[in-house]
Amino acid sequence: MNAGVVIPAAGKGKRMGAAISKQFLDLCGEPVLIRTLRVFLDHPAISRMVLAVHRDEETSVSQLLDEYRLPREKVRITAGGPERQDSVYRALQELETEWVLVHDAVRPFVTHEQISELLVQAKRVGAAVLAVPVKDTIKEVTPDLDVTGTLERSRLWAVQTPQVFRRSLLVQAHEEGRRKGLAATDDAMLVEAMGTPVRVVKGDYSNFKLTTPEDMILAEAIWKMRSRPQ
Numbered sequence: 472m473n474a475g476v477v478i479p480a481a482g483k484g485k486r487m488g489a490a491i492s493k494q495f496l497d498l499c500g501e502p503v504l505i506r507t508l509r510v511f512l513d514h515p516a517i518s519r520m521v522l523a524v525h526r527d528e529e530t531s532v533s534q535l536l537d538e539y540r541l542p543r544e545k546v547r548i549t550a551g552g553p554e555r556q557d558s559v560y561r562a563l564q565e566l567e568t569e570w571v572l573v574h575d576a577v578r579p580f581v582t583h584e585q586i587s588e589l590l591v592q593a594k595r596v597g598a599a600v601l602a603v604p605v606k607d608t609i610k611e612v613t614p615d616l617d618v619t620g621t622l623e624r625s626r627l628w629a630v631q632t633p634q635v636f637r638r639s640l641l642v643q644a645h646e647e648g649r650r651k652g653l654a655a656t657d658d659a660m661l662v663e664a665m666g667t668p669v670r671v672v673k674g675d676y677s678n679f680k681l682t683t684p685e686d687m688i689l690a691e692a693i694w695k696m697r698s699r700p701q
């Protein structure tokens with residue numbers, strides 16, 4: 472299977488509130504970004520990777536990849552855009568593989584098993600995303616904080632990345648999304664908007680997105696637990 476990865480890594484991490492963007496924070500001895508990239512670069516189905524970074528960080532990220540001895544012949548760096556959707560679209564222009572995985576730089580706990588299963592399902596349907604059943608009760612609330620309803624939890628899944636697509640489908644979805652002015656918080660939304668089916672692969676709760684400060688504490692605990700000899 473000819474598969475490449477787009478890693479949007481151009482965010483500023485405002486909700487994390489750290490002095491540096493969260494993808495560069497230390498996670499038990501290596502930057503989060505490096506830990507995330509290693510998972511894909513070590514997977515046998517992945518031949519290429521394009522990293523979308525903030526335009527002021529292209530040189531420093533390139534140096535970081537060299538410092539951690541990542542295989543540079545597989546990794547290209549490009550300038551991201553103002554929103555995640557723009558960063559993914561720009562990185563997509565640099566990737567020519569038949570299949571594309573999109574994965575947030577700040578989800579370091581994705582596994583090889585999940586990547587492999589997503590590729591199998593995407594090949595069947597054209598698009599597959601990792602997701603987990605929602606654990607909380609989800610309410611709709613007005614801007615004034617009045618509850619207007621409660622959603623049926625058994626039908627709700629929290630979507631993660633990786634999200635895997637046939638490249639031609641993803642490019643078309645992004646281009647239509649741009650034409651219609653859709654603001655999508657994930658890539659599958661753009662594919663869904665074309666009426667194209669998307670398959671869910673059940674993931675696990677540890678593949679969460681590092682977003683707020685307490686997530687770093689949880690991430691360190693998970694990393695240490697996974698590194699313990701069995």
Ligand SMILES: Nc1ccn([C@@H]2O[C@H](COP(=O)(O)OP(=O)(O)OP(=O)(O)O)[C@@H](O)[C@H]2O)c(=O)n1
Pocket residue numbers: 478479480481482483484485486487494523551552553554555556558559575576577680681682
């Ligand atoms: N213009 C942007 C914004 C986000 N991202 C990336 O998209 C992923 C998920 O986004 P999010 O968690 O929202 O990251 P930030 O935008 O950095 O966070 P915040 O919204 O708190 O500022 C991250 O890997 C982030 O670097 C990106 O490539 N380009």
Ligand SMILES: C[C@](O)(CO)[C@H](O)COP(=O)(O)O
Pocket residue numbers: 555575629630631632656657658680
């Ligand atoms: C793509 C994503 O990680 C799926 O959960 C998420 O939607 C990104 O959202 P954010 O607005 O960039 O935090």
